[in-house]
Structures are given as structure tokens and as C-alpha cells.
Amino acid sequence: MNYLAVDLGDKRTGLAVGDEIVRIVRPIAVLEAPIGNQLIQEIHSVVKEHGVDCIVMGLPLNMDGSESQRSKLTRSFAENLQECIKIPIMFQDERLTSVAAEEHLNQSGKTHKQKKKVRDALAAAEILKDFLHSN
Numbered sequence: 001m002n003y004l005a006v007d008l009g010d011k012r013t014g015l016a017v018g019d020e021i022v023r024i025v026r027p028i029a030v031l032e033a034p035i036g037n038q039l040i041q042e043i044h045s046v047v048k049e050h051g052v053d054c055i056v057m058g059l060p061l062n063m064d065g066s067e068s069q070r071s072k073l074t075r076s077f078a079e080n081l082q083e084c085i086k087i088p089i090m091f092q093d094e095r096l097t098s099v100a101a102e103e104h105l106n107q108s109g110k111t112h113k114q115k116k117k118v119r120d121a122l123a124a125a126e127i128l129k130d131f132l133h134s135n
Contacts, residue, residue, distance in 0.1 A: 004052040005128035006043065007094065007120050008074050013039060014120025017050050018128045020135070025128045027121030035077055040084050047085055054087055058094030058127040065093075092131040094123070 005025075007014035012032055018025035029046065033039040047055070057078050060070040078089045 001053045002051050003054050003056050003128055003131070004043075004047060004050065005056045005058065005092075005124040005131070007058045007124040007127055008035065008077060009120055010035060012120045013043075014122070014124035015043070015046060016121055016125035016128050017052070018125075018132060020132060023132050025125045025132065027118060027125045030118065030120045035073070039077075040081050043081060044085050047087065052087065055081070055085070055089045056092050056128055056131045057089060058124065059091040060094055063095065090131070092127050092134075094127050094130075 001020050003018050003020070005014075005016040005018070007016075011034065012030050013035075014027065015029045015031065016025055016027045028050070031039060031042050033042055043055075046052070055078075057074055059074055060068055062068045075091075078091070082089055
């Protein structure tokens with residue numbers, strides 16, 4: 001099964017792909033579209049291009065595990081996405097994935113501008129790694 005991880009952001013949304021057999025995850029893109037129909041269409045194109053069977057949305061829970069305003073927004077976006085893309089959408093706790101992505105970037109030697117371009121895709125990759133290792 002091929003997965004697409006989505007790290008939803010207001011301005012930038014990170015994407016990563018991977019599969020459950022070899023469990024190799026790779027960041028593929030940062031979409032610079034606001035939350036809405038344009039972003040849904042761009043994700044739909046990626047789903048088709050990569051033969052995705054399931055989407056894993058990062059769910060931004062509070063540190064105590066409770067729902068946040070942001071997680072409610074994410075769930076609402078996922079419902080709208082589901083109407084367009086007829087494949088399963090799962091959720092994965094994304095607490096600390098941005099921290100893990102930042103640690104990876106700090107060791108990369110990239111400039112601040114270069115880091116900004118890939119940070120969200122790396123966070124999506126961390127979300128998918130966590131999902132694949134928990135299932």
C-alpha cells in the first residue's frame with residue numbers, strides 16, 4: 001500500500017510518500033497554497049501521480065493528547081479532501097514531528113532559506129514514519 005503524508009499548514013503544506021512493504025519514506029514537496037480548494041486539487045494531483053492508496057494526515061494534538069483548534073481544522077480539511085479523493089484518510093499524532101525535522105535540518109548544513117523550503121516536507125516524512133512504525 002502506498003501512503004501520502006500531509007503536514008497541513010496555513011501557507012505551506014508538506015508532503016511525503018512511502019509504502020508499508022519496504023517502509024521507505026521520502027519527502028516529495030511543499031505546496032504553497034492556502035487551505036482550501038486549490039490545495040485539495042494539488043493534493044489530488046499528487047495522489048494520482050504517485051499511485052497513493054491512503055492519506056495520512058498529521059493531527060496536531062495538544063501536548064496532553066487532547067484535541068486542539070488546529071486539529072479540528074485539520075479534521076474539517078480532511079472531510080473536504082475526502083469528498084474529492086475517494087481513498088481512506090487516516091490521522092497520525094504529529095506532536096514533536098516538526099522538532100524532529102528541525103533537528104535533521106540543523107545537521108544538514110543548509111541555509112535558513114534552503115531549510116524553509118523543505119522543513120514541512122520533512123515534517124510530513126516524520127509523520128509517515130511514525131504511522132508506519134505504529135501499524
